[in-house]
Amino acid sequence: MYLRKKIGIIVLVVSLMAGLLCLKASDKVYAAAPTSTISMEYALLGIGTTAKVFFTFSEPVQGLDNGDLTVPESGTLTAPVSSDGGYTWTATLTPKPDITDATNVITLNNEGVMNLGGIVGVGTSTSSNYTIDTLRPTATIVVADTVLTAGETSLITITFSEAVTGFSVDDLIVENGTVSGLSSSNGGITWTATLTPAFGITDATNIITLDNTGISDLAGNMGTGKTPSNNYEIYTAQPTATIVVANTTLNIGKTSDVTFTFSEAVTGFTLADLVVTNGTINNLATNDNIMYTAKFTPTAGITVGTNKITLHNTGVVNQSGITGIGTTDSNNFAIDTVRPTATINVADMNLTAGKTSEVTFTFSEAITGFTNEDLTVANGTLSAVRTSDEGITWTATLIPTVGIDDGTNVITLDNSGISDMAGNAGTGTTASNNYAVYTSRPTATIVVADGTLTLGKTSLITITFSEAVSGFDNADLTIASGTLTTVRSTDGGVTWTATLTPQANVSKSVNVITLQNTGVSNGAGNAGEGITESNPYSVFTVQPVQTTSPSSPSAPIAPIDNTVKSTTGKITVPIGKSGLVSLDKEIQISIPAGASSRELTLSIDKVSNTEPLLTHKEILASPVFELLKNFTENFLVPVKLTFTFDSTGLERHHSTAVFYFDEVNMTWEKVDGGIIQGNQITVEVNHFTKYAVLVVDQTSGKPILNSPVEPTVESGFSDISGHWAEARIQQALSKGIITGYPDGTFNPGKNVTRAEFSVMLMNALNSQKAGAELVFSDKTEIGTWAKMAVSQAVQEGIISGYPDDTIRPNANITRAEMVVMVANALKASNIDNATTSFADDKSIPVWAKTSVETLKELGLVEGMGNNEFKPKAQTTRAEAVVILMNMLDKTKAE
Incomplete structure (x- = not known):
């Protein structure tokens, strides 16, 4: 400063001198110091803003620089410059960042400037206040x-x-x-x-x-x-839900799980929040208040394809206290709890010979499993049932049985054999409308009263029809070696008579009257068929020539024996002759003359394998003989059968009777009218088949059935060596589960009956119960050996009867029946399953499906090939033993 002042004095002296020297020339006087003002371009400077600062002097000055200025720390100033000779100087003020300062001035030290006369400014000059704000708002x-x-x-x-x-x-x-x-x-x-x-x-x-x-x-x-x-x-989310009905097809006996899944945990959910159509819902439960489960049970007796369960969401609240709104519907599910029903219509209600009728089976809905096995046809047969509309309407052709006259007939459907598409089995039976069967054609017998006609003799001829006929006249008859008066009837057409007059000059030992049966008709319009021949008669109307020998008087001719005899069991009997044939002194057949209108060839054969014939364990008192002849028609007159039977095994209340075997129904039918002499019995029959003498009850006349006997464990059975089930059979014998037959056999390949299986099963269970009272209509058919077991099985709910109140003890048990009995014994029918995994599921009865699937799951039953269960197949005694032993193994393992 001192230097500056010295310089200033020097400058001032120099300036004064210069001024004095120049005073005259410029006429200016510089006696006052220069003054200044400072002005701002902007009073507010923000981010990115600069402002010009103007320094204005009272006269031109020199020497102004930043050193003469005081600038606040909030900004920086460029060097001031002047463009007008020193009067006005400008500089640029740039604010610093992130500054907020409302009080700012720039100060000029005027002593730093001088005018042209060298006079230095005095004091300071201050700008107007300005604000700096370079801080962004937050x-x-x-x-x-x-x-x-x-x-x-x-x-x-x-x-x-x-x-x-x-x-x-x-x-x-x-x-x-x-x-x-x-x-x-x-x-x-x-x-x-x-x-x-x-x-x-x-x-x-x-x-x-x-x-x-x-x-x-x-x-x-x-x-x-x-x-x-x-x-x-x-x-703010209100709880929502989804509802899933697991089983979308509900039929009889089925229920479904229902799952309610909420978007979040809720409270307040009860069954009262649900609208349930065509059913009931119960067992509502949850573990986490998000997923709830319940059980839906459909209403019985309805078929509705569109059903849903509706939830009123307003009944539930989430953890935030928010109530649901609106409703939620489940998926659709179908209900079919109606059993299928049927009507049966036989179109032609009056069936005669040669006629058939269409039969229409109309079901209430489409069904499956319907076969001819479900039908019982009275006096007729039915072609295979078929459908052309997906199973609602079925048709078949009814062919009436030949030779029947019955005005009361129906076709009966066992509804339990069919099921609708939902799996509901029918129940009970359905009968058709009544139809009459009149297919018997009239038959006739012609009896020539006098079998030997000679000169002057006549004979009464009696033509007896099986029923009243019309259209009969002499044109229907062919008369050998004679003539006949006009036939006539006095009883409405059943019996007709005429007189036979032999032709003259005839010598013929065998003659018959022949009737063309096609010429007569019965009341139903059925014409006879074939021919009927009378008994043979001889005509000897040639005048005899008497001859004598020279040595003897005339003598009568010895009568001719017309009986053909044989002891080999085979015989041929010509027309008009009688026959007598026997075999091994065990059977003799006596054929009268006229029993046939043609030559007769017959044979007697012993049946070696009788087991398949003794379906109910009947006891034979003789061998079974099969009698055959060379034509199918019945004999015109009865023939006599005489059997020699074994009476040594008969008990006091026993007797014997002759029976023939019905090949269709596999049953023995009694021949009435038997005459017993010693150890022989004789009956008359008009047809041939298998015949035998059976042991019968002396009072009822019904066959005595063979009760099984128990062999010793040591001896075992004589017929199981090498059998695939030998070990299991031996085990069952040792446990007292099974017994054999009087001959020491077990017959492993023989089909087991319902009674036999009941005994085996109850022996396996070692039941000690007294048993229930048997009320079945056929209870008398239950052998004494089986009554206790059947009674116990009924009491424990193992076996039940049929809808017709029978128990059918001697019927062979089916696989379906056997499986149900075992499942009932194990109390194991706990799989709620309307279908099984077998390929033939549709053929398995509904009442057996749960048991079948249960035992399959337990490993006690398998398919029989191609994964088929075959519910109607019968079970052998060996198979029954194996399943029972497997059952015992299963119970021990548990």
Whole structure:
């Protein structure tokens, strides 16, 4: 400063001298010091803003530089320059960043400048005040209520670091909600608004984000970046649900699990919140309040394809206290709890010989499993049933049995053999309308009263028809060696008579009258068929010539024996002759003359394998003989059969009778009228088949059945060596489960009856119960050896009878029946399954399916090839033993 002042004095002296020297020339006087003012281009400087600073002097000056200036720390100033010779100087003020300062001035030390006369300024000059704001505005956002549920709102407070402008809700990003009512009450520093959560939201993580670029402070500084609020949770979602009915096809006996799955845990859910059509629902339960389960049971006796379960959501509340709204429907499910029914219509109700009728079976709905095995046809046969409309209407052709006159007939359907598409089995039986069968053709016998006609003799001829006929006259008759008066009837056409007059000059030992049966008809219009021949008669109307020998008087001719005899069991009897044939002195057949209108050839054969014939264990008192002849028609007159039987084994209440074997029904039918003499019995028959003498009850006349006997364990059975089930049979014998036959055999390949299996099963179970009273209509057919076992099985619910109140003890047991009995014994029928895994599931009766599947799951039953169960197949005694022993192994393992 001192130097500066010295220089200034020197300058001043020099200047004064110069001034004096120049005073005259310029006419200017510089006696006063220069003065100055400082002005600003802008009074407010923000981010990115600069301002010119103007230094204006009272006269031109020199020497002005930044050293003469005092500039606040809030900014920097460029060097001042002048463009007008020193009067006005300008510089640029640049504010520093991140500064907020409302009090700023620039100060000029005037001593740093001098005018042209060298006079130095004095004092200082100060600019007007200016403000610097280069700090961007910032904010904080506070959501007051951080947990929002349905119907709630929250105050939002946005606090800026300074007053701002340009702020609106558009600058806010609001998660799961909206903001409204944005305002400020203190000039733009503090703003408030209301947050309303969105509906139907469950979200624990939410924020409001401010886009700071949308606001500016009063200096125009725009915010930068984004500002998040504190977190808030929103629980405005109302609970929702899905309902799934697991089994969408419900039939008789079936139920379904129902699952209710909520979007979140709920309370208040009860059965009262459900609308259930065509059924009931129960057993509602949950472990987590999210998934609930229940059991649906359909209403009985309905068929409805469209069903649903509806939930009223207003009955449930979530953990936020929010109640559901509206309703929720389950998936659709079909209910069919109606058993199929049927009507049977026989179109032609009056069937005569040669006629057939269409039979229509109309079911209430489409069915499966229907076969001819489900039908019982009275006096007729039925062609295979068939359908052309997917199983509702079935047709077949009824062919009446030949030789029947019966006005009361029906076709009966066993409804249990059919099922609808839902798996519902029918029940009971259905009978058709009545139809009459009149297919018997009239037959006749012709009896010539006098079998030997000679000169002058006649004979009464009696033609006896099986029923009244019409159309009969002499034109239907062919008379050998004679003539006949006009036939006539006095009893309405059954018996006709005429007189036979032999032809003259005839000598013929065999003659017959032949009737063409086609010429007569019975009341049903059935014409006879074939021919009928009378008994042979001889005609000797030639006048005899008497001859005598010379040595003797005339003598009568010896009568001719016309009987053909044989002891080999085979014989041929010509027309008109009688026959007598026997075999091994065990059977004799006597054939009268006229028994056949043609030559007769017959044979007697012993049946070696009788086991298949003794279906109910009948006891033979003689061998079984098969009698054969060379034509199918019955004899015209009965023939006599005489059997020699073994009486040594008969007990006091026993007797014997002759029976023939019915090949169709596999039963023995008694021949009435047997005459017993010693150890022989004689009957008359008109047809040939298998015959035998059976042991019968002396009072009832019914066959005595052979009761099994128990062999010793040591001896075993004589017919099981090498058999595939030998070990199991021996085990069963040792445990007292099975018995054999009087001859020491077990007959492993023989089909087992219902009574036999009952005995085996109850022996295996070692039941000690007294048994139930047997009330079956055929209880007398149960052998004494089986009554206790059957009684125990009935009491324990193992076996039951048929719809007709029979137990059928001697019927062979089917695989389906056997499996049901074993499952009942094990109390193991616990698989709720309307179908089985066998390929022939549709043929398995509904009442057996659960048991079949259960025993398959237990490993006690398998298929019989091609994964078929074959429910109607019969079971051998060996197979029965194996399944019972497997059953015992299973129970021991458990």
